[in-house]
Every structure is written in structure tokens, then in C-alpha cells.
Amino acid sequence: MFSLAVPRNVLWLLVPLFGCWLPCLSDLKVLVRLEDGQVTEENIQADSEKDYITLEFKKTDGTFVTYLADFKQDVKIFRVLILGELERGQSQFQALCFITRLHSNEIIPSESMSKLRQKNPHAVRQAEETRGTDTIQMDVAVNFTKGVQLSPHIHNICAEAKEAIYTRQEDVRLWLERGIDASMFEVLPQPSSLPSLHPCKVCNQDWKPCICSYHLGLEWVPCSLKYCKNRDSSGKMSSYRCGIRSCQKAYNFHFYVTQKQLCLWDEET
Template sequence: MRPPGRRDVPTARPALLLLLLSLLGAPRGVGAGVGAPAELRVRVRLPDGQVTEESLQADSDADSISLDLRKPDGTLITFVADFKKDVKIFRALILGELEKGQSQFQALCFVTRLHHNEIIPSEAMAKLRQRNPRAVRQAEEVRSPDQLHMDIAVNFSQGALLSPHLHNVCAEALDTIYTRQEDVLYWLERGVDSSVFEPVPKTSEQVELPHCGQAGDRGKPCACRYSLSLAWYPCMLKYCHSRDRPTPYKCGIRSCQKSYSFDFYVPQRQLCLWDEDP
């Protein structure tokens, strides 16, 4: 699923793709634990029908999971679930449109609260094995999409207080790390220092901002929307019953697909060009 109005980036940009791949490297959302994280590579079908490869890593020591995929237009998506801190992180590295004066790539990070029933535990993920690596997987369940209003900025220099993974995952997104006020209140109650969070333009001002797709001047602020999809991830454990066992036992996983749309403030429309076309 590509962002609304996003033009396909020509494939003749191997240098930019190599740059982004080098920035991504091995999935960097996990790996803080002493042992090497368990990795699973899966071929998956995207909502638009195209096929790509996902890399899933689980680190049971750090109690975290990461998912990485590269979309056909070159965008690199990373998702991290930090179970210890109740944090999930979404990062997008978007190829810039050089003909429109953009830099080589643009990075966005969105941080929200993690509910533990959203994805299987890290220990269970670490035990998954790929029986048929050539198979193309399609999610068994399409979960309802989330539309999230990101009205708080995250201070990158203090980000480790929220999650130790934030520094690695969002290093390229220094000034574009966003979260929601309702999630901030939850983390503050759990003892996260308030210095992690910074205000963005007041909600009343942001409501009045034009949508970036309707803003006339590229140098003026507007309300931007970015959409992404996790095409395939293990969202639930399956349990089986047997006459030989008195209690149900784990016997597999259920896979899900879920889409997210993030609305957030940008100081100039030039930073939201994917959202400018009808």
C-alpha cells in the first residue's frame, strides 16, 4: 500500500537504493540482547498484489520484535515492538523526488503504545521456522485500519528513556518523530520522564491547517498524512487440543495484515510531496 498520491519512484536509482539499504542494514530495532536475534525471512503479498520479502527478528533477551520490508517503490518500512516498554515504533525511509528539490531520502518515525495482544510474544516469534521459503504468504486476517493523529513530538536526545530501540531506529528522523497525547499520558504514568516529549503547534491551530494535498504554497505548514501497511505478521498463537494432553498446547500462529494512517504537522508542504496529488 503506497501513500495517497505517491508516484512510483523510477527503478533506475540503484545508488539511492543502495544508500537506503546500507542505512537499514540488518534490522536494527532489535539486537540489544546478548544472544543473536532469531531471524525469519518470508515472501509476502502486499495489498496491491505485488510480492516482497519481509525480515522478522525476535530478541527474547530484549523482549522485542522487529519487521523490515522494502516496498516496490523503494520505501523501506521498519516496525519494532518493544514489550518491556509497551512501545511500538514505525519508521519509513522514503526515496526523495530529486526533480522536486527533495533530498535523497526522507525519514519519518511514529511511536505509539504497544498492546501485548497485537502481536505474538518475542519468545514465540524466536521459535518460528520457515518450512517453505519459496512460498508467498498472505495474511489470514485483515485487521481494521488505524487512523492516528500524531500531536506530540519526541525529543530524539531523550528518546532512550522511552525505548532503547528509538536511537537506532529513528536516527535518520531526528526532527520527525511523532507520538500521540493519549499515549504520552500512559507512559508518563509508568514513570517516563516528561523531557522525552515536546509540543507541536496547538491542536486548534493544526485543525485549521490545510491538508498538504490542498495547500498552495510549498513553503507553508500543512497537515500531512502518511500511510503504511504491515502486510504479514504473526498476530496470535493457535492452540490445539489432544486426548493425550489435559490442557491446550501451542500448535501454530495466525497471521494478520494491518494498515496505519498517520496525520501530523509539517512546517512546509515540501516535506509531504507524496500527499499532494488528488
């Protein structure tokens, strides 16, 4: 169970936090069951002043996943650090960043997240609601140097993935209408314009360009607030926030790579 209530004996701590004399951060660690049945620890941080949330966890194969929701810019960032196959000439790890628009019903507000407390930290959590899988064509490359226009967090989150930051044309059109510099985007080759471009999993040459796929599952995300009802002394009913609802959401990202060597995991799917 999770509660948004703040115990009376710690109310005095909120006074300096509202003025941010101390860091406006909260840290919540949650045990979560992954798709393969294994258990991992999610670390969720919320900054109510800068209005963003980060969710991080490690997959069974050693991949490190970071999800960041930037409410000020309506942007979400996924970063994955994938262990490399040294025997096949890869570096120690490979970094990818996927950037898309953030919608209001995907995760609870940073202010609510910062107040979230866990009653049983040893319980292994599973989402109450399954929201399926989105298949997203990440057909645009993002210039790392200019990425701060989309979100100031890109320079920190995507620093290891400077040459592998992707988004989609659907979101680019929206951002251009908001005045974002078009020079930070580059449309990537696609099978529709280059018939010889095939999925990496059917490509038999490690140095040939192809369309890579990466599956990413977020198994436990606080996606909405729960409201309870209360009757006062006069009999009047009112509602108040009394907890959260958790969701599971998965994504299949498809994106262009200059060589299959940058997408070796796709052989296993």
C-alpha cells in the first residue's frame, strides 16, 4: 500500500522544503517484478521544484534503464545502458536515448510523487493496470548539443548516447510549432525510401545498416491518483487523495542504425 498522507510528527520538515533551503527531492525505492519473473529495485526520485520525476532500475541482463518525465517541457526521456559484447568488438556498454512527448495521464505529478510513502518496503509490487505496448518508429535523430531546447535534462541523461538520441516525426512537428529550432533534427533513412533497408534481426552482415528494434517495459509506474470519500459532521461528502494507482507500460522502439553491430541484441528476439 502507498499513501500520500504526511505523518504529523514530520510536518515541521515541510517548512524548509517549501522554501527549498534543503533539496526539493524525494527518494522512493520499490521492489518490482520484471517481465521475466525476476525482482529488481526501482528507484524513483521526484523534484517538485524543478517539476520532474526519474525512475531507474536494472534489468536481469544487466541493462540499466532510466525514465525521466519533464513536466515543464511535456517531454519524457528513456535511456538504456546495454552491456556490450566485447568478444564481438563492442565497447563495454552501448547507450540509447528515446525522446517523446509526455502526456498528462502517464505518471502522477511530481508534487504528489514527492509525498508518496511506502507502508511495506519489502513487498514485491505488480501493477494494478496493464496499458499494453506502444510500437514507435523513432525516425528522427536529435542533435545532442542543441537538445537543451527540448529539455535541460537531456545533457545529463543522454550524455553517453550523443550519437544515438532518437525521436519521431509526429512529435517533431509539434515541437516545431512551439518554436524549437529545426536544425536540431535529422530525418533518418527508412525502408519506405530505401528498399534495401531491412530489420537488423534478418540482416546477415554485421556492418550493414538496418532498422533496429528495442523492447522496453516499465513494470510499475505510479500513473494516477486514487481518491477516497469522507463525510463531515454535517453529513456533507467530500473527496481527498488517499493513494496511487500503478500501471505497466511497454514500448517497442524501431530506429535506424548505420550497422547491425550496433543492434546485436535484436538477434535474440
